[in-house]
Amino acid sequence: xxxxxxxxxxxxxxxxxxxxxxxxxxxxxxxxxxxxxxxxxxxxxxxxxxxxxxxxxxxxxxxxxxxxxxxxxxxxxxxxxxxxxxxxxxxxxxxxxxxxxxxxxxxxxxxxxxxxxxxxxxxxxxxxxxxxxxxxxxxxxxxxxxxxxxxxxxxxxxxxxxxxxxxxxxxxxxxxxxxxxxxxxxxxxxxxxxxxxxxxxxxxxxxxxxxxxxxxxxxxxxxxxxxxxxxxxxxxxxxxxxxxxxxxxxxxxxxxxxxxxxxxxxxxxxxxxxxxxxxxxxxxxxxxxxxxxxxxxxxxxxxxxxxxxxxxxxxxxxxxxxxxxxxxxxxxxxxxxxxxxxxxxxxxxxxxxxxxxxxxxxxxxxxxxxxxxxxxxxxxxxxxxxxxxxxxxxxxxxxxxxxxxxxxxxxxxxxxxxxxxxxxxxxxxxxxxxxxxxxxxxxxxxxxxxxxxxxxxxxxxxxxxxxxxxxxxxxxxxxxxxxxxxxxxxxxxxxxxxxxxxxxxxxxxxxxxxxxxxxxxxxxxxxxxxxxxxxxxxxxxxxxxxxxxxxxxxxxxxxxxxxxxxxxxxxxxxxxxxxxxxxxxxxxxxxxxxxxxxxxxxxxxxxxxxxxxxxxxxxxxxxxxxxxxxxxxxxxxxxxxxxxxxxxxxxxxxxxxxxxxxxxxxxxxxxxxxxxxxxxxxxxxxxxxxxxxxxxxxxxxxxxxxxxxxxxxxxxxxxxxxxxxxxxxxxxxxxxxxxxxxxxxxxxxxxxxxxxxxxxxxxxxxxx
DNA sequence: TTAGGGTTAG
Numbered sequence: 010x011x012x013x014x015x016x017x018x019x020x021x022x023x024x025x026x027x028x029x030x031x032x033x034x035x036x037x038x039x040x041x042x043x044x045x046x047x048x049x050x051x052x053x054x055x056x057x058x059x060x061x062x063x064x065x066x067x068x069x070x071x072x073x074x075x076x077x078x079x080x081x082x083x084x085x086x087x088x089x090x091x092x093x094x095x096x097x098x099x100x101x102x103x104x105x106x107x108x109x110x111x112x113x114x115x116x117x118x119x120x121x122x123x124x125x126x127x128x129x130x131x132x133x134x135x136x137x138x139x140x141x142x143x144x145x146x147x148x149x150x151x152x153x154x155x156x157x158x159x160x161x162x163x164x165x166x167x168x169x170x171x172x173x174x175x176x177x178x179x180x181x182x183x184x185x186x187x188x189x190x191x192x193x194x195x196x197x198x199x200x201x202x203x204x205x206x207x208x209x210x211x212x213x214x215x216x217x218x219x220x221x222x223x224x225x226x227x228x229x230x231x232x233x234x235x236x237x238x239x240x241x242x243x244x245x246x247x248x249x250x251x252x253x254x255x256x257x258x259x260x261x262x263x264x265x266x267x268x269x270x271x272x273x274x275x276x277x278x279x280x281x282x283x284x285x286x287x288x289x290x291x292x293x294x295x296x297x298x299x300x301x302x303x304x305x306x307x308x309x310x311x312x313x314x315x316x317x318x319x320x321x322x323x324x325x326x327x328x329x330x331x332x333x334x335x336x337x338x339x340x341x342x343x344x345x346x347x348x349x350x351x352x353x354x355x356x357x358x359x360x361x362x363x364x365x366x367x368x369x370x371x372x373x374x375x376x377x378x379x380x381x382x383x384x385x386x387x388x389x390x391x392x393x394x395x396x397x398x399x400x401x402x403x404x405x406x407x408x409x410x411x412x413x414x415x416x417x418x419x420x421x422x423x424x425x426x427x428x429x430x431x432x433x434x435x436x437x438x439x440x441x442x443x444x445x446x447x448x449x450x451x452x453x454x455x456x457x458x459x460x461x462x463x464x465x466x467x468x469x470x471x472x473x474x475x476x477x478x479x480x481x482x483x484x485x486x487x488x489x490x491x492x493x494x495x496x497x498x499x500x501x502x503x504x505x506x507x508x509x510x511x512x513x514x515x516x517x518x519x520x521x522x523x524x525x526x527x528x529x530x531x532x533x534x535x536x537x538x539x540x541x542x543x544x545x546x547x548x549x550x551x552x553x554x555x556x557x558x559x560x561x562x563x564x565x566x567x568x569x570x571x572x573x574x575x576x577x578x579x580x581x582x583x584x585x586x587x588x589x590x591x592x593x594x595x596x597x598x599x600x601x602x603x604x605x606x607x608x609x610x611x612x613x614x615x616x617x618x619x620x621x622x623x624x625x626x627x628x629x630x631x632x633x634x635x636x637x638x639x640x641x642x643x644x645x646x647x648x649x650x651x652x653x654x655x656x657x658x659x660x661x662x663x664x665x666x667x668x669x670x671x672x673x674x675x676x677x678x679x680x681x682x683x684x685x686x687x688x689x690x691x692x693x694x695x696x697x698x699x700x701x702x703x704x705x706x707x708x709x710x711x712x713x714x715x716x717x718x719x720x721x722x723x724x725x726x727x728x729x730x731x732x733x734x735x736x737x738x739x740x741x742x743x744x745x746x747x748x749x750x751x752x753x754x755x756x757x758x759x760x761x762x763x764x765x766x767x768x769x770x771x772x773x774x775x776x777x
Numbered sequence: 778t779t780a781g782g783g784t785t786a787g
Contacts, residue, residue: 185782186782195778197780215780249780315784375787377785419785419787421786422787423785424782
């Protein structure tokens with residue numbers, strides 16, 4: 010059935026087939042039985058006819074209709090989207106205009122896919138034209154003469170106002186302040202209006218009730234004032250509300266429906282009002298001041314600017330008694346990096362903004378002082394307008410000096426320049442362009458909770474909430490931390506501001522050192538010196554030079570026994586502290602002189618602790634600390650050249666029950682160097698690469714103690730096997746397994762500059 | 778009665 014037109018709204022009611030029952034848009038739900046219901050509403054928006062690729066190219070049209078039943082005026086969801094398909098889409102496009110009243114029946118009720126964005130209605134109506142019923146009644150044209158009821162009010166042009174009279178006027182708003190508390194008992198609205206006479210008149214409205222104040226969204230809106238008194242102030246006429254007053258406002262957009270906004274219980278509104286509004290719109294559109302619009306999108310905000318922003322609230326958080334944070338977006342990407350104000354997730358009301366933060370789409374607005382009253386009541390998802398918002402460059406906490414400053418937004422206290430904010434109804438014409446921009450970001454909403462390789466950029470669901478293994482195969486590592494961090498992409502990690510702990514999933518592209526014995530390091534926890542473990546040739550050379558022309562040293566504190574070596578002129582001596590003779594420990598610590606490296610290695614199989622020494626002028630002296638100061642079974646221990654004290658001259662060995670490397674080092678005045686493992690991984694995911702150290706967490710990562718690995722080929726082989734698993738030799742990147750890693754982002758001083766470093770922490774290889 | 782436009786300083 011094609012779209013049918015009727016001339017009168019009452020005809021529309023007559024067209025309702027007897028078996029159908031009028032239902033209100035507000036009461037429609039997914040479970041409503043639609044077959045015997047019809048709705049009657051005014052068309053507030055008609056979209057173009059488009060071809061729908063997902064439905065075999067069928068033509069479709071979206072219209073937004075709004076219920077006008079006065080009983081429903083304050084109810085939620087009085088507007089709903091209607092999707093017309095096929096020929097009905099074309100018919101409707103040709104037959105209906107904004108402002109027309111329509112009667113629809115035999116529609117299908119579907120879940121609205123755009124409800125999260127447009128907040129219109131959880132459902133939408135779909136009509137495919139087969140048996141559907143669409144009647145259109147064109148909006149009233151001001152073609153007939155005014156009816157008697159319309160003669161009730163006369164409106165005085167603004168250039169004809171006389172002092173001390175009570176008048177009704179129409180005007181276009183050229184300046185306004187949202188209602189603010191006066192020093193008296195009322196809220197005050199201050200505005201300035203003009204009309205075709207081009208005279209500007211100031212106007213103040215006092216009322217205790219906020220809801221009685223005129224609803225003004227932007228310069229160019231039309232306002233009708235009833236029963237305002239005139240008075241002179243500073244040589245100009247001004248208007249003040251007086252007993253019995255009322256205001257009605259209209260959007261100023263040419264061709265948008267003439268929809269009155271007022272809190273008056275009953276108000277007169279007729280065809281002459283529509284005509285007056287349309288004439289004022291037409292006139293104002295050609296005035297220079299109307300184009301002086303301060304509304305700016307985030308994409309064109311410049312630092313330092315004061316501007317008006319129309320946007321949607323994503324999340325809010327109370328910062329303190331004088332400040333509320335509103336996280337908003339308008340769908341456009343700011344050219345400057347936007348400041349992200351960190352708030353504990355439990356303090357934040359509303360959706361996560363992480364995906365939008367990452368796209369530089371989220372503006373953090375700090376709202377102060379007198380504006381808190383309005384901000385406090387805003388719900389996430391609400392559309393709103395900030396007036397006289399201030400864009401300010403600000404350095405993020407811990408931000409490096411050479412990084413770009415971030416743009417923050419402040420709605421300062423006070424009402425200068427109309428500073429304030431106001432929520433906008435979802436159907437406001439001022440929101441049409443915003444909504445269509447937000448529409449383009451539909452993916453962002455839907456992808457927020459999805460884990461998919463292509464979506465890693467915006468992936469942040471807590472790991473335990475997602476079956477990550479389904480997509481990437483088993484991870485060869487496991488995070489051991491208790492915290493429930495969001496997983497970030499490497500690109501996101503690189504953009505983060507330290508300090509930060511985060512989870513990533515990545516593959517190993519490269520690692521260093523490739524010769525794994527080189528990952529074993531000697532580290533002095535005192536002076537933080539780190540060096541490679543000396544190789545055998547360097548150590549053997551120290552032994553050779555120490556043994557050259559050596560005469561056994563003769564110390565009072567030591568008992569000595571000597572033997573000739575196979576080399577002429579070289580004696581091998583072993584010394585034991587006299588302090589220890591007679592104690593059970595006397596064989597635990599033996600000083601060896603005159604051996605080669607090989608010889609002391611052989612001896613160390615039979616003795617627990619061997620300290621190689623040399624003779625200098627007959628006095629026993631430690632060898633150059635390039636060599637180990639202690640051989641203990643398979644292990645060799647080194648001393649720090651910077652931090653070791655020379656206290657060997659008169660050593661005291663009594664009173665130690667068990668000699669371990671630490672006790673020996675202390676007795677010798679040596680600062681023991683620790684064995685550590687150090688590797689550098691080049692990690693890679695779909696977004697970026699990142700060089701991360703494996704250092705403090707390395708022993709836990711490999712399940713290998715560094716000192717044990719220093720004396721065990723088996724343990725060194727174990728590390729090699731692990732590395733061959735996570736980065737198989739000659740493998741392509743795709744063949745390498747994914748690793749779940751916890752990464753610490755931190756800064757270190759490097760030549761007086763802060764350098765950002767990444768370190769793998771809280772992560773272990775999974776053991777079979 | 779109040780305000781009568783003309784920037785916070787976070």
